Amino acid sequence: MLKKVDFANRIHELDLLKGIAVILMIINHVLFHFGNSFASEFNGTALEGFCTFARDAHNSNLLNALNVIFCSGVFMTVSGITASFSKKPLKEGLMLTVIAAGITLLSYIVGLILNERLIIWFGIIHLMAVCKLLTPLLKKIPKYLLPVAALAAFGLGIYFRTITITEPSLRFLAIFHFRCIGFTSSDYYPILPYIAFYIAGLFIGKCFYAENRKSYLPFTGKKAFMPLRFLGAYTFEVYVAHQILIFAIIPLIALIVKSF
Numbered sequence: 001m002l003k004k005v006d007f008a009n010r011i012h013e014l015d016l017l018k019g020i021a022v023i024l025m026i027i028n029h030v031l032f033h034f035g036n037s038f039a040s041e042f043n044g045t046a047l048e049g050f051c052t053f054a055r056d057a058h059n060s061n062l063l064n065a066l067n068v069i070f071c072s073g074v075f076m077t078v079s080g081i082t083a084s085f086s087k088k089p090l091k092e093g094l095m096l097t098v099i100a101a102g103i104t105l106l107s108y109i110v111g112l113i114l115n116e117r118l119i120i121w122f123g124i125i126h127l128m129a130v131c132k133l134l135t136p137l138l139k140k141i142p143k144y145l146l147p148v149a150a151l152a153a154f155g156l157g158i159y160f161r162t163i164t165i166t167e168p169s170l171r172f173l174a175i176f177h178f179r180c181i182g183f184t185s186s187d188y189y190p191i192l193p194y195i196a197f198y199i200a201g202l203f204i205g206k207c208f209y210a211e212n213r214k215s216y217l218p219f220t221g222k223k224a225f226m227p228l229r230f231l232g233a234y235t236f237e238v239y240v241a242h243q244i245l246i247f248a249i250i251p252l253i254a255l256i257v258k259s260f
Contacts, residue, residue: 005233011213012221014078018235019228021075025124026242028067029187031058033246037118037186041254071124072189073197075235079128080201083135084210093132099236100126103243107186110247118247122175123187125239130191131198138202146203150196157193 007015034042035055042051057063083089103120111118120126141149160177174180177190208216215221220229231238 003234003237007226007229007233008221010229010233011082011209012215012225012229013217014081015229015232016220016225017070017074017078018232019230020232021070021078022231022235022238023228024066025071025075025239028058028063028071029242029246030054031063032186033118033250035059038250038254041251042257045254045257046260047253047257072194075124076127076131076194076197077201077204079131080198080203081205081209082201083132083198084139084202084205085213086135089132089135093129093135096125096129096132096236099240100129103240106244106247110251118186119184120187120243121183121185122190123185124189125236126175127189127191127194128236131195134195135202138199143203143206146199146206150199150203153199154193154196157190157196160192 031054034047034051035053035058039051039055042048086092100123103123103125107118107120138146138149157177161179164179164181165171165173166181168182170178171180171183174183174185174188175190177192
């Protein structure tokens with residue numbers, strides 16, 4: 001059962017931007033799983049060529065740029081904006097923690113059966129869970145210091161990536177963007193530097209939306225944009241559903257194609 005959403009009283013441009021990010025995220029994941037995770041399942045089949053295309057498309061500079069801009073930057077920033085006037089961030093964070101654990105468990109089980117590279121140890125939902133849980137603390141940072149905190153988080157994330165960790169017991173540090181040998185996650189959004197976008201969103205929210213929750217782009221409320229706004233309003237439900245469908249449908253497609 002989907003939560004009830006009053007679309008008329010929502011901030012239209014925020015839902016629209018999240019909807020675009022969700023579509024790009026789904027495309028990215030589908031291409032990744034066809035081109036990498038499940039590619040070997042299609043060897044010698046009619047879809048082998050498509051898997052090669054999917055791998056090349058997923059690795060293309062264009063898609064990578066779009067993912068950085070929308071899936072990382074826009075999505076996390078908009079999430080920070082909405083968190084600036086959220087009344088129950090801890091409850092939302094705990095709920096997302098449970099969902100994230102379920103996603104890891106599901107991907108782990110499927111990964112054991114098919115391909116260990118399917119496992120999602122720390123994806124976008126894990127990142128969002130951490131951000132939501134930290135929101136009460138982040139909100140206590142004075143507004144004028146939030147941009148400084150965002151720049152510091154971004155800089156640390158870039159710096160940590162230059163450090164390589166070989167000790168297996170320290171692989172968990174990959175969640176902070178350290179380069180950990182042996183760590184793989186088919187969906188990977190480390191806390192640093194991506195929390196920087198979330199903090200930037202909190203700053204924008206405090207400046208423009210917290211006291212007056214109105215749409216600055218009212219034309220985005222038109223019916224033509226409703227599909228994107230719908231996806232943006234139900235971001236997490238769509239994310240969970242598409243991950244389950246990917247793990248269920250792509251192997252089924254492989255079985256069907258192999259039968260011909």
